Amino acid sequence: MSYYKEISRKRKLISFLFLGLFTWSAYIQLNDPDPYHWFAIYLLVGLLHVLSLFRPISKRIYWFIFFLLIAYSLYHFSYFMDWIEIDNKNEIFGEMVYEKPYLEGTREFLGLLICALSLLYPLNISKKNLENN
Structure with a gap:
């Protein structure tokens, strides 16, 4: 029996949803002033979710990428704290304003945090979750 067939339908569905979410996120980064590394980050995370369905990926790789994403998000944490202090929180959904970095x-901080936290899902899959439901 192949590795893919041993994985539950729920895990397959969630992994493909993560792929869709992060592929879409990568695509919308293409209009960003610095699109290439953001495109690569989002696409890498999405692909990791799906590749893990076809062959086991070492937890060390997940943890390494998780901590890299957390470390990179901390670089943007001060921006997030600045955003927390403003009154109009809805500005985050508007266009980029160069006077308000x-x-x-904050968007970059939250995106990196979402990427990192999504990697906790495959890390917490136990052997019994591999069985078909």
């Missing part, structure tokens, strides 16, 4: 920094 905390908007883009």
Whole structure:
């Protein structure tokens, strides 16, 4: 029996949803002033979710990428704190305003955090979850 067939339908569905989410996120980064590394980050995370369905990926790789993403997000944490202190939180959903770098920094912080936290899902899959439901 192949590795893919041993994985539950729920895990397959969630992994493909993560792929869709992060592929879409990568695509919308293409209009960003610095698109290439953001495109690569989002696509890498999405692909990791799906590749893990076809062959086991070492938890060390997941943890390494997780901590890299967390470390990179900390670089943007001060922007997030600046955004927390403003009154109009809805600005984050608007266009980039160069006079307000905390908007883009907050988006980048939150995106990296979402990427990192999503990697906790495959890390917490136990052997019994591999069985078909």
